[in-house]
Amino acid sequence: VGGLFLSDDTVGDVGERALLAHFRRRIPVPPGVILGPGDDAAVLATGAVTLMTADAMVEGVHFRRAWSSPRQVGRKVLSVNLSDVGAMAGRARYATVSLCLPAALPVAWVEGLYDGLLERSAEVEVALVGGNVSGIEGPVVIDVALLGESARPLRRAGARPGDVLMVTGTLGLAAAGLALLQAGVQLPEDAALERACVRAHLDPDPPLAFAAALAEVDGVHAGMDLSDGLSGDLLALCAESGLAAVVHADALPLGPPLGAGDPLELALHGGEDYQLLLAVDPARADALRALAARHDLRLTAVGACAAGPPAVWLERDGTRTPLPPHAHQHFTPREADGT
Amino acid sequence: VGGLFLSDDTVGDVGERALLAHFRRRIPVPPGVILGPGDDAAVLATGAVTLMTADAMVEGVHFRRAWSSPRQVGRKVLSVNLSDVGAMAGRARYATVSLCLPAALPVAWVEGLYDGLLERSAEVEVALVGGNVSGIEGPVVIDVALLGESARPLRRAGARPGDVLMVTGTLGLAAAGLALLQAGVQLPEDAALERACVRAHLDPDPPLAFAAALAEVDGVHAGMDLSDGLSGDLLALCAESGLAAVVHADALPLGPPLGAGDPLELALHGGEDYQLLLAVDPARADALRALAARHDLRLTAVGACAAGPPAVWLERDGTRTPLPPHAHQHFTPREADGT
Numbered sequence: 001v002g003g004l005f006l007s008d009d010t011v012g013d014v015g016e017r018a019l020l021a022h023f024r025r026r027i028p029v030p031p032g033v034i035l036g037p038g039d040d041a042a043v044l045a046t047g048a049v050t051l052m053t054a055d056a057m058v059e060g061v062h063f064r065r066a067w068s069s070p071r072q073v074g075r076k077v078l079s080v081n082l083s084d085v086g087a088m089a090g091r092a093r094y095a096t097v098s099l100c101l102p103a104a105l106p107v108a109w110v111e112g113l114y115d116g117l118l119e120r121s122a123e124v125e126v127a128l129v130g131g132n133v134s135g136i137e138g139p140v141v142i143d144v145a146l147l148g149e150s151a152r153p154l155r156r157a158g159a160r161p162g163d164v165l166m167v168t169g170t171l172g173l174a175a176a177g178l179a180l181l182q183a184g185v186q187l188p189e190d191a192a193l194e195r196a197c198v199r200a201h202l203d204p205d206p207p208l209a210f211a212a213a214l215a216e217v218d219g220v221h222a223g224m225d226l227s228d229g230l231s232g233d234l235l236a237l238c239a240e241s242g243l244a245a246v247v248h249a250d251a252l253p254l255g256p257p258l259g260a261g262d263p264l265e266l267a268l269h270g271g272e273d274y275q276l277l278l279a280v281d282p283a284r285a286d287a288l289r290a291l292a293a294r295h296d297l298r299l300t301a302v303g304a305c306a307a308g309p310p311a312v313w314l315e316r317d318g319t320r321t322p323l324p325p326h327a328h329q330h331f332t333p334r335e336a337d338g339t
Numbered sequence: 340v341g342g343l344f345l346s347d348d349t350v351g352d353v354g355e356r357a358l359l360a361h362f363r364r365r366i367p368v369p370p371g372v373i374l375g376p377g378d379d380a381a382v383l384a385t386g387a388v389t390l391m392t393a394d395a396m397v398e399g400v401h402f403r404r405a406w407s408s409p410r411q412v413g414r415k416v417l418s419v420n421l422s423d424v425g426a427m428a429g430r431a432r433y434a435t436v437s438l439c440l441p442a443a444l445p446v447a448w449v450e451g452l453y454d455g456l457l458e459r460s461a462e463v464e465v466a467l468v469g470g471n472v473s474g475i476e477g478p479v480v481i482d483v484a485l486l487g488e489s490a491r492p493l494r495r496a497g498a499r500p501g502d503v504l505m506v507t508g509t510l511g512l513a514a515a516g517l518a519l520l521q522a523g524v525q526l527p528e529d530a531a532l533e534r535a536c537v538r539a540h541l542d543p544d545p546p547l548a549f550a551a552a553l554a555e556v557d558g559v560h561a562g563m564d565l566s567d568g569l570s571g572d573l574l575a576l577c578a579e580s581g582l583a584a585v586v587h588a589d590a591l592p593l594g595p596p597l598g599a600g601d602p603l604e605l606a607l608h609g610g611e612d613y614q615l616l617l618a619v620d621p622a623r624a625d626a627l628r629a630l631a632a633r634h635d636l637r638l639t640a641v642g643a644c645a646a647g648p649p650a651v652w653l654e655r656d657g658t659r660t661p662l663p664p665h666a667h668q669h670f671t672p673r674e675a676d677g678t
Binding site: 034035038039040041042043044045046047048049050051052053054055056058060061062083084085087088090094096097098100129130131132134135136137138139141143145146147148150153155156157224225240 | 373374377378379380381382383384385386387388389390391392393394395397399400401422423424426427429433435436437439468469470471473474475476477478480482484485486487489492494495496563564579
């Protein structure tokens with residue numbers, strides 16, 4: 001590991017302070033960072049409006065070391081936060097990372113985690129500006145706080161009756177991937193669809209460039225990211241906007257049937273899609289489709305907003321039934337929430 | 340607990356989502372918060388320069404439920420971050436709080452934690468703008484990310500040979516308090532000094548108003564907060580500023596002898612003082628003393644900066660000896676670091 005530590009060193013052997021000093025040297029200082037890691041606080045260039053969110057990943061709850069490489073964990077903990085800033089029509093800029101590491105954890109695992117954090121932050125031009133490393137008598141915990149900016153933040157409130165509901169990407173892939181991992185299926189090399197689902201769970205890829213571009217588009221009245229599953233997330237949007245919604249089952253962008261669950265159920269209730277749910281003025285839907293096409297992104301109209309008390313209805317074969325929220329269950333109930 | 344939960348409910352009984360919704364209702368929305376908790380990210384009014392820091396507290400490492408009330412834990416996790424922003428001559432504004440809570444944790448404990456977070460944030464006019472709650476198969480973890488602002492951020496770098504080294508408050512009290520707790524001493528009601536030490540450990544009170552005022556004072560060349568003990572922290576300041584320092588043992592503002600360790604040793608090496616260490620132009624030392632007096636704060640000249648490779652020397656009875664860093668050891672090595 002960088003020539004500094006032995007290959008079988010643990011966090012306890014090396015000490016958290018030495019680890020922190022080691023990894024700090026790897027962290028670049030991009031534009032906007034007036035003062036990076038190493039002082040009592042970072043000093044950052046910001047605009048008049050700043051977005052702020054934080055989301056943690058806990059070993060045994062959000063990831064397992066048997067399934068995820070440390071690089072994937074590092075990438076994902078940034079991605080889930082990037083998705084939140086993107087959902088505000090924002091562009092992410094600065095992140096802090098708090099690590100809780102058990103003494104027996106191999107240093108090589110921490111090195112892999114930093115590989116993922118550095119790789120992902122470089123991809124999206126986010127500066128890692130600080131954080132802390134602490135011991136823990138328990139699982140690995142990684143908490144990221146992320147700052148971003150948006151000329152016009154997109155909220156969950158603001159949807160209007162008659163708005164078209166649109167989603168990016170394909171829904172239910174990550175939940176299918178998790179189901180495959182939980183079933184312990186050994187995937188053959190040529191199982192490309194299955195592998196894509198597993199990758200969607202382990203290394204999500206939110207549509208960040210499209211999301212940031214939404215700040216410059218008229219007619220997008222409300223939006224959020226799909227992290228807990230469409231049924232629950234759409235109900236949250238309805239509650240914030242004070243209206244109801246109808247989802248057309250036939251219109252949903254489903255994943256392929258893989259024996260990992262019914263694709264419709266996975267699309268409705270599976271979590272961790274990290275795609276966008278948008279409420280759009282129907283007159284602007286085509287313009288939004290054109291924007292998505294420029295970003296090489298699938299964008300699908302899946303329903304509409306309607307006046308009424310907050311509720312989600314599923315229309316299927318000509319009949320409407322209530323669609324109760326059925327939030328994605330992680331290993332244990334996953335309740336980490338946005339903001 | 341607010342009439343919503345039963346008095347013996349656990350986090351597992353109630354679910355993290357219900358807890359989050361419950362506590363969100365208690366959070367006020369102060370000025371500057373354009374959009375508070377509940378969306379994908381908070382939207383905050385910021386200036387051209389923003390300070391950012393994050394620091395976590397881990398049960399069993401930074402606190403014990405047997406020693407700290409949940410209210411004290413909530414206050415302290417904010418205070419240690421407030422101290423970092425203060426040390427940059429900053430004023431804190433916005434915080435996110437990430438909680439990892441084991442299922443067996445009583446809801447009443449979480450309620451107490453929020454009491455402390457809300458009470459402390461109100462005292463210092465910091466807005467709680469978001470965060471997340473997650474399960475954990477392990478100890479309680481609380482991570483706070485804090486934003487602040489400063490017209491002129493104070494760094495660790497910038498001290499000059501000849502600068503007077505000054506510290507606020509009394510050093511070693513928190514370390515003495517921790518030693519008393521670790522010794523299991525039952526303190527009588529009238530043991531005011533001992534109780535003050537225990538309080539310094541459980542509920543630190545960094546000099547935040549004085550710290551923020553430093554941005555308007557000339558001649559303060561460098562500064563940091565004392566979190567790991569003077570010996571190690573001063574060496575960090577020396578390293579960042581590229582010089583050496585001499586500490587006069589006779590000048591240190593020591594705590595009283597309480598049988599909890601030698602006051603000099605506690606002042607030199609005890610951690611968690613959350614006081615300020617400043618390198619000051621000697622010509623401005625009196626002006627700084629006057630500022631401290633206006634804040635009803637003890638400010639003591641304890642040594643001086645000198646040209647030379649980064650090192651700390653202790654002058655005692657006319658002789659100088661090297662003062663190696665001997666960082667404060669928490670229950671397990673505490674390595675959480677600033678920024």
